[in-house]
Amino acid sequence: MNPRKRVKKLRRLSELEDLINKEKEKREKETRPIISISSGTCGRARGSEKLTEAFKKAIRQENLQDKIILKSTGCHGFCEAEPNVIIYPEGIFYQKLAPKNAQEIIQRTILKGEIIDSFLYVDPTNGQKAIREGEISFYRKQRRIVLGANPLIDPLDIYDYFSIGGYSSLLKTLSSLSPEEVIETIKKSGLRGRGGAGFPTGKKWEFARAQKSELKYIICNADEGDPGAYMDRSLLEGNPHRVIEGMIIGAYAIGASEGYIYVRDEYPLAVANVSIALEQARKLGLLGENILGTGFNFDLHIAKGAGAFVCGEETALIASIEGRVGEPRQRPPYPAVKGLWGKPTVINNVETWGNVPIILEKGADWFASIGTNGSKGTKIFSLVGKINNTGLVEVPMGITLREIIFDIGGGIPQSRKFKAVQTGGPSGGCLPEKLIDLPIDYESLTQAGSIMGSGGMIVMDDRTCMVDVARYFLNFLRDESCGKCLSCREGTQRLWEIVTEITKGKGTMDHLALLEELAMAVKDASLCGLGQTAPNPVLSTLRYFRDEYEAHIKYKKCPALVCKDIISSPCHYICPIDQEASTYIALIAQGRFEEAYNVILKDNPLPSVCSRVCHHPCESVCRAGEGGEPIAIRALKRFVIDWAREHNIQPNIPSTEKSRERVAIIGAGPAGLTAGYYLSLRGFQVTIFDSLPQPGGWLIKGIPKHRLPRELLQRDIDNIIKTGIEIRTNATLGRDFSLADLFNQGFKAIFLATGAHRSIKLGIPGEEAEGVIQATELLKKINFGEKVELRGKIAIIGGGNAAIDAARVAIRNENCQKVIILYRRTINEMPAFKEEIESALEEGVEIQFLTAPKRIIVKEGKVIGLECLRMKLGEPDSSGRRRPIPIEGSEFIVDVNMVIPAIGERPDISYLQNVDRIQVTKEETIVVDRESFMTNLPGVFAGGDVVTGPATVVEAMAAGKKAAKTIEEYVSTGKIKMEYKLKRPSIWVEQVKLSEDELEKARRPKLTKISMKLRKSSFKEVEQGLSENQAILEAKRCLRCDLETEEAKMAMRREK
Template sequence: MARLRSATDLGKKRQSILSRRDPSKPCVTICSGTGCHALRSDQVAEAFSREISSNGLRAKVDIRRTGCHGFCERGPIVVIFPEETCYLGIKPEDVPEIVSTTLVKKQLVERLLYKDAEGKKVALEGEIPFYKHQRRMVFGSNRLIDPKSIDDYIALGGYSALAKALFEMSPEEVLQTVKQANLRGRGGGGFPAGVKWETTRNAPGDIKYVIVNADEGDPGAFMDRSLLEGNPHSVIEGLIIGAYAIGSREGYVYVRQEYPLAVSNLTVALKQAHGYGLLGKNILGSGFDFDVIIHRGAGAFVSGESSALMTAIEGIVGEPRPKYIRTAVSGIREKPSNLNNVETWANIPLIIDKGAGWFTSIGTEGSKGTKIFSLVGKVNNTGLVEVPMGMTLREIIYDIGGGIRQGKKFKAVQTGGPSGGCLPESLLDLPVDFDALTEAGSMMGSGGMIVMDEDNCMVDVARYFTEFLADESCGKCIPCRAGTEQMVTILNRICDGEGESGDIELLEEISEVVQDASLCALGQTAPNPVLSTIKYFRDEYVAHIEQKRCPAKVCKALISYYIDPEKCTACGICLRNCPVEAISGGKNLVHVIDQDKCTKCNTCFEVCPTRFDAVVKISGEPVPAAVPSGTEMVRKKGKQE
């Protein structure tokens, strides 16, 4: 691999890569992100490789394994260029037909196309509603790049922003551009990146660090991983540009060891960047030196907090420390250290390349650019979506997400990760940006967006998040350690049907203390799930406490299962599947659940065929008495009528 010694060398390199590529040559891209990988996309890729060879098309068709495309719900995803025909849910056995029909005969395999609600088929990726309403400027390149190939990235213009920064701009100009773009931190805080950079740049000392925070600990969020896995060079390029602006020669990427593919793709990418002279000494012949070290995180949510993360990089337990002096001034080994999230860094090359004016033309007054969200939960189209700031929750959930699964009713959307809040239906038209979400009692966080429907209990959800945070609290400061624990105790009590009047007020009171007195952001935001659910779903708390009723029929202690004798056809399915043998009955005998034996595992409810719908969940009312002995014969009215 020849080192590139100037911006001209980089330009020539790009030309030479492009000259070897024919844009009209068919290329089969197979999504190999974690979601598709879990659905065995590697077998699909192998099948393509075999099938293309055996059809003698090896020289005529390229195969590329790319990072995450985002439409995880319908994986494994295959897109065939140059037409960009998109096939969804591909199994290895579909591959021969795709090769013979699409690659050989240039026809569509209709059955594998996207079908909209009316049954209309959509062939092109960009026209599928899930993609059509997005604006994928940061995440969009994922589908075009083999993450293990730096040439793929350079072919798309990669590292040209770095060359521009190094040769056409002074570090101050780079800094000013990022400041003017008003890029706010994508990791949760929303602090303006340019201002943070400036603080580190102006802090005294020669040694300064720049850090990528890829300790994505929020359950239900995976955009950072998908970026790092799918397009690692965009993050590295952003980091080098930042280092140049700040005056840093050493950088870290703090990445969770639970993301092995991200670690390995990043390792390859760093090595390639080194080989091309884009990292190390005298980058592109500019005289600027910079290097990057990977630090793998060992699994602690609190270590994603900036001061905790920096402590962990020093090899000490990753607990937060008081930030009387900002980490931007005194971070790793007490040196000025600038930390930004993966997505923030990936925005930098775009801003340098296209200018602050272009960037600020997208988004809302206070939040510029786009944001990647992981849209998950009870939504039809689970996946990663990138939209301009200011799009409403309704547009994201319904137009892109395709609405709620199984035609159920929307109840809430939780944004901002465990420390975010739950927003009700009345706020669906809220434009999503940093300030609007905070005002509504939630937050942007790193961009998790979990959709809940009528079957989700909001008290249970609040308990889930608070339990998570109590578990992840490092215990260093008392308000967080003891406060979250007490809140879990109270929430457990409420879910167990032992809630007392005054519990809601007590929760609010503890919340206030935890918010005000905790050391780091984990504690300061820990009460958000409780406070936002009390604010918008107070009636559910009241039902649990006063009527001992769980309206969504989730909390085990407050629900019972029983079989409606009018509907039961004595088919025996629930009886056979009950793991604790709590169901009695026989041929032509109405099945009955023994309430003492029942563990409320929900199995009978799930297995009872929908056409019978005989198993009923009830809450807050007594279980109807069993049919008197002797009359429990199934009345076969269905057949007689």
Template sequence: MKYVICNADEGDPGAYMDRSLLEGNPHRVLEGMLIGAYAMGAREGYMYVRDEYPLAVKHVTLAIEELRRLGLIGPNILGTGFDFEIRIAKGAGAFVCGEETALIASIEGRVGEPRQRPPFPTVRGLFGKPTCINNVETWGNVPLIIDKGADWFAGIGTEGSKGTKIFSLVGKINNTGLVEVPMGITLREIIFDIGGGIPGDRAFKAVQTGGPSGGCLPKEMLDLPIDYQSLAQAGSIMGSGGMIVMDEKTCMVDIAKYYLNFLRDESCGKCVSCREGTQRMWEIVKKISDGKATMEDIAVLEQLAGAVKDASLCGLGQTAANPVLSTLKYFRSEYEKHVVEKRCPAMVCKEIVSSPCQYICPIGQEASTYIALIAQKKFAEAYEVIRKDNPLPSVCGRVCSRACESVCRAGEIGEPISIRGLKRFVMDWAKAKGLDSPVRFPVTRAEKVVIIGAGPAGLTAGYYLARKGYPVRIFEALPVPGGMLAVTIPGHRLPKDILSEDINFIMESGVSIKTHMALGKDFTLDDLHNQGYKAVFIATGAHKPIEIGVPGEEAEGVLQALEYLKDVHLKRPVELGRRVVVIGGGNSAVDAARVALRNKSVGKVAILYRRTRKEMPAYPEEVEAALDEGVKVEFLTAPTWVATKDGRVTGVRCQRMKLGEKDESGRPKPVPIEGSEFLVAADTLILALSERAYTPYLKESDGLTLS
């Protein structure tokens, strides 16, 4: 006696490939079982399907009855003397019954627990007899291979993985559903070409293949070909075909915890490594997500995961560690942030995340608290909350990047709360009422601290140190304190009197500032140590311009945006032509364009940006204001070279772009349109691309490591 079994026990959350095939075309699967049974001489077959799939059970039952009525199931099929019966066995939903020996035990009426192999089911399977057990897709492919030939099937896929595979594409993806693709297709093609990318222009973060016990693969592996060997080498599995896409709002520690919680519940308990190991792994990961773990816990977790993988009896235990091992391999920094900094970058882990607006704020401003106080018209109390943590509140009320508003819960159903605007309102109200008076902090510490750079970072650090009782001095290279706030942000965005009020507040609190003091020119780090300073905080900023990388950018008349804005603020002479072109799409580009337009010698100003307005990193209200003032913005335009005459700029050769596929950041890539080149006339070209840190004042002997 021999048996054939179809394993339709689909237990992965979010996976419904088998259900779709059994509901839509059960005859194809039954035909495959019939052919297999005839080839190996099996007399009985079982379709093991979940009781949770009533429509699949109904359709398979109807198909079996139809086959029996037509003489394709039963005794003496088509007069060949071959007898074959197929029965339906309904599973109770235990995930472990996806393992073949546990499934066989369930059909026999025993507890669904796996057993040691060998002997394998082909030797001793159902009721102790030789058994061939395969999944729904395998049986469903048999009739196609018989009909079209083995060469046809072998022509699809890769060398080691032939044919196609049905995936259940779910999660943070635009087009969810089932997709059947050839083996060897890349993750990128499935997620971005077929799945349509990530909703809401968010960045792709990871994809988990293989269901709860699969691995999480990062964006660096988007070009990985999908086959059994490649996935195994990457630390994941094919599994039943589940594919869960995750975006930047997904916490990988939370993902590992979620799947471990599922797997510990589904463990049959037969082997101690799986029964106890999954429970202990879950406890450690929960401890990490709660912000209560140590670095030693991460090491123990990694060691334990390897032990569970190596020592477990069946596939459930052997793969249960994959979510942990893969996230540790590719996203270890997230685990370390939870442990060391007690922070969840995705703002998911509730035990260590306060309100999202406060959590994402670089200084932890209690936005939700002062918003509630403002709603109750308790403006004085709201002022106290703002002032408690923020030494530059009036500045932040005008030019803060508003990270808080980007995660505001109200923004999920409409417009986010105008948190920055409310801060500005409270500070203006407090000043009008005479409440914003500084308190000089007493010096209680002997250790002197020096800060290099009086920009926002240096000013903030100085204020906090003074509040702790340290004597603090700030050295600033420019003639005025404030850094880029003072010399690059135009007055129409940040009035200078407002900035001065915040800086004076910090100085009157006990911070000393000395201008015209440049590190490497007026003093060295050794000088500071010799003067008795016990600590040095370097806050010189990142304002070294990045070159555009096109021929001619060194020509006369080509300016850098930050240098241009600095010269204007410091009232240095700047020569601009009638036609000004700005390249870039950030705030510095828009600021440079609007400031240039205010110059009497300038007739017109244009901004060239290689994407669309939607992708511009500049604040939308600033872009709108620039357009209202008469700045022309050429979208989907990229420079190719700078036209010159006698060494001076005369224009910019440009090329039209179109938006291509989205990259891992969630933004579509600009793609050049051939034959679309054109010339933009310009007397002055201002480059506003990006900046980087510039540290020529640091010597190797200083012993500082730069990342």
């Protein structure tokens, strides 16, 4: 509003009517373009003020001062897109702007009418650009009856509010409706309190109206203390007059002469904008005495909160306005009967007041037509957390969670899995994935164990720990409790203590029972809403995520990798064979390489193998990788192994007396070798049988030499044999001997670790022709140096590691002209290791995505071509990946001379044919107990790929390592007792830190590869190792998460 304008107080209703009409007409006739800049608190935090300044400058430069209207408005709602502008009248939406973009917008869009592509919103699911607000997926399903006005008006200008028809409802009310009629309208509309409890607003007003009192008050509750909820702030900042208008109408209906807007002090901009709005309203005579000549007196003041969540509760809020501590009191008497200073008081939430003018304008029936039976109208939700489109969402009641999270919210960032959504703030609960189709309204949320609350909606993914979430809310509540009731004050404190113990891995199952018992007592015994709903986060997470609590308690695991005292360092935590990566990295940083070597050997009998081919799950959870690059852990391990080899450091293999029972292991692959190693160290007499002429399993049969040099494999195997194991090669179970034979020979336990080496057939015509070789067969022949016919153009079907291995092996063959991999999905779904795919492409392998074979074209018994179909991706299947759907009529032919199926492998368990009762699956894997690895036959254990299907080297090793323990227990005691411990480093090593500057510049080192010529012509190892300097620098980059636990801190203090 132009401060120089002389404001004339409106003294009659007709004067207001004229003013509104005048402003409306002005707006309708406006031809100049309007640039509306989203400038709420978070817009400003993103630089909207600088953007506004830049626009002003650009406008001045082009001399367009009176030709363009620049408006700094309240929040437009799409916070993810801030800073954003909307250009009217077209409604063009430009997002994520920087101040320097202002000039371009003025010059191109305003002056020339051009749309600037780079500023448009792009839909992440289909790549489409949207020009107008209504085209953006975020806005499409919304119904912004309350927030929709924000982009249209300058909140500091009451005349702008008039121009969109503002205060027409007040006019209508004072001109033609009695207070009772107003209350009837609100009752009929079905409006329910938007602050959380959902009490019918009309009813509340009716109670208050019925009270006989000279003085009555109305209050707007803008305390909005729920963390994650900020819709009230947005409404007060962006459209304060809407709320004021609603309150004046309400005061009239109830008979109140004074009102308060209680705003929390953490909202300085809202306080400022509301103050200015009140001043303007007062100056124009919309507040004060004898409003518009009707004899109705009403004035509105601001009361500021002072930082207490409990003051969102009605009676505590009243106490705060009265200048006292925010302690709730008992109800009855309800505030509508006896409230502020003992007088009848109506307290409503900001959003509730904001709905009043629209209901009066468009009618109760219109409002009641939106929403569900029990919950009418819209609700504003703040959609935050792990969500792509963060922002304020206004939707009709009854919309489902799925629509909000996926259609409007755009799903979870980084394609992570949706886990839960917290609604209702600290008084609410977490709703799990299985409730995703729940229609949102007051009743359905309460039934599901949560509440609507003020509308905060916090989305969580698989990296959010629900136990940690419960702990977070309890911490919040024990601090915010007013402290009067023993049940709430002491109860929340004790609930917090117990949940904290659970997050530290010190929880017991008794704790869970105690949590529930205490939670019920706190709920029942507390005086006010805070205490009564305080247990909700705990109760709802226990209800839907009990298994997560049990994982923390029974297995000492935090599946979301959050609870620090359980996780210690994520690399150590996630390693299937418990390698202490953080410890050996710490030793490398200190130059103590030999000690690092021993730490590796302690848990890993195949260290050279792992240093080359492990799929490093540790790196995928490395904390340095969050917003940066993970530590090159496998490369560091390799450095230590190579260093030890170069310096002739021999592993210290204890030779123990083999005084215990005999154990037979079938399969000398990673699982079998590892099990054998640990059993042998424990004194068992181990014999490993393998059908191949050499031990190694898939390591020697399947993995190509350019990835795993055979000298290294042999070195590891030799060290394992040195512990005193007997390996019998060329011995096939089922053909040369049976399980019964083994038991008869005196073996007390058998470990089946025969892997999964049988390629799955494609099942298409022509597969029997000459020129079709299964990938596993091809790899075996090449790895064992047998003759194999490779010629011309080779098509490999599949997207896993076997396919890539086969491709890279084929392209090294001089007779091979071209190698194409055909995969039926896209690169995002391809299961092979990303580094392997990259190397294959470097070596000239071609990959065609979304392609599947239909039939092999055979001529005279030989392969001459492959008929293929193009695919497209549909809905996800049971694996969670999008299902490939053939596109009708898209057949095409590829000229090939050979076809290599590599679509997956299965175990070959024909040796179990005569073992009737053993349990197997239809995928031909052996069924075992998850923790003991025992099959349903006593004494017969199994592990590795023969149980899981094709997996990874280290997972097979882990099975072998764990099975060795359970086999030992079974043989010694006949019983298997599982014990779970927290993972901790075996020694505490001081951290060697990088300086601030070094940290800024340090980057994850890239491993060098041998020349392309050498790569394509031999099976020499492709990747090279790190130098000593590189290794030490990278090791220093490690954040040393293992030093973050309480134990670590105590240990380091002691050592100082």
